[in-house]
Amino acid sequence: MLFKTKLSLVQLMLERKPVITKHVYQCSLSNKSFNFAACRLDKLGFFISGNKILKIAPNLQEYLSSTQEEVPIATFGGSHSNHIRAFSAVTYALRLNSLVFLRESPNGHHIPLKDLATRKGCKVMLLSPEEYKHRENNAFINNLKSQHGHFYLMTEGGTSPSSVKHLSNVFSQMETSEFDHSIVPVGMGGTIAGLASGMGSKVLVIGISSVKADKSLNHRVRTALIDADLHDHYNWEISYDYHFGGFGKAKPELTEFAIGFEQQTGIELNQTYTMKSAFAMIDLMRKGKISNVLWMNTYNPN
Ligand SMILES: *Cc1c(COP(=O)(O)O)cnc(C)c1O
Numbered sequence: 038m039l040f041k042t043k044l045s046l047v048q049l050m051l052e053r054k055p056v057i058t059k060h061v062y063q064c065s066l067s068n069k070s071f072n073f074a075a076c077r078l079d080k081l082g083f084f085i086s087g088n089k090i091l092k093i094a095p096n097l098q099e100y101l102s103s104t105q106e107e108v109p110i111a112t113f114g115g116s117h118s119n120h121i122r123a124f125s126a127v128t129y130a131l132r133l134n135s136l137v138f139l140r141e142s143p144n145g146h147h148i149p150l151k152d153l154a155t156r157k158g159c160k161v162m163l164l165s166p167e168e169y170k171h172r173e174n175n176a177f178i179n180n181l182k183s184q185h186g187h188f189y190l191m192t193e194g195g196t197s198p199s200s201v202k203h204l205s206n207v208f209s210q211m212e213t214s215e216f217d218h219s220i221v222p223v224g225m226g227g228t229i230a231g232l233a234s235g236m237g238s239k240v241l242v243i244g245i246s247s248v249k250a251d252k253s254l255n256h257r258v259r260t261a262l263i264d265a266d267l268h269d270h271y272n273w274e275i276s277y278d279y280h281f282g283g284f285g286k287a288k289p290e291l292t293e294f295a296i297g298f299e300q301q302t303g304i305e306l307n308q309t310y311t312m313k314s315a316f317a318m319i320d321l322m323r324k325g326k327i328s329n330v331l332w333m334n335t336y337n338p339n
Pocket residue numbers: 087088089119120194196222223224225226227228229307310311335336337
């Protein structure tokens with residue numbers, strides 16, 4: 038594949054616009070129904086979709102524009118990383134020379150993702166949990182480069198000034214005048230930063246944290262906005278009321294809700310993020326705290 042073909046494919050990815058679909062959720066317990074709209078990042082493309090692709094594409098554009106092709110593009114991720122899934126799908130589609138530094142789980146939980154990334158042509162390097170902690174440390178990264186050769190590094194999750202700016206751009210171009218609230222799941226905070234900036238001050242964006250209280254999260258969102266040179270409208274907040282025991286954890290109440298929600302909407306949920314944000318949306322609507330809601334479906338089920 039020609040280099041300029043790769044760049045133009047990335048350009049096409051950057052031009053994709055998410056669609057908004059309308060839904061009614063009938064709550065079996067209260068016998069009430071709730072209307073909401075869903076922003077379908079899952080429909081951005083086949084295999085190449087979800088919020089991760091919106092974050093990865095601007096990084097790829099920078100990589101392709103700044104680096105010689107022999108230099109591989111590398112990134113980090115843990116056993117259940119949607120970022121690695123998206124990264125391997127897109128580097129495969131573009132036939133890029135790619136390297137994945139995967140956190141090795143003592144229980145072997147990393148093996149399915151290792152196999153997937155390998156099938157997609159990524160060279161997978163395992164890092165012990167201890168080594169993995171140093172992934173943002175420059176000396177550690179330089180050491181990886183001396184072991185594995187030079188590489189272009191994309192940050193874990195793909196949050197960077199260019200990706201937050203791209204998210205903001207995409208969301209600012211959506212027709213959202215009918216919405217007062219938006220619900221988005223939060224991991225590292227890059228997506229909510231771009232969303233809040235792009236939606237503007239009329240919409241209150243509520244981020245649903247997948248982890249128990251994380252004091253650094255507000256700071257990370259603010260930093261992401263500043264680094265991307267975007268205006269903070271102070272139209273966002275993060276809720277820690279719906280983590281259901283912590284990252285990746287669930288409770289029967291949550292999984293039972295998810296089955297009904299999926300059946301009624303045809304939208305597949307994911308335990309780490311969108312199950313919790315969907316539950317939070319319905320709960321906040323039931324309590325009368327939010328209305329005219331745009332729910333962000335960040336998950337790529339492919
Ligand atoms: C990674 C991920 C998020 C979190 O995105 P951040 O930008 O890190 O906050 C939310 N939803 C899904 C489905 C994800 O994979």
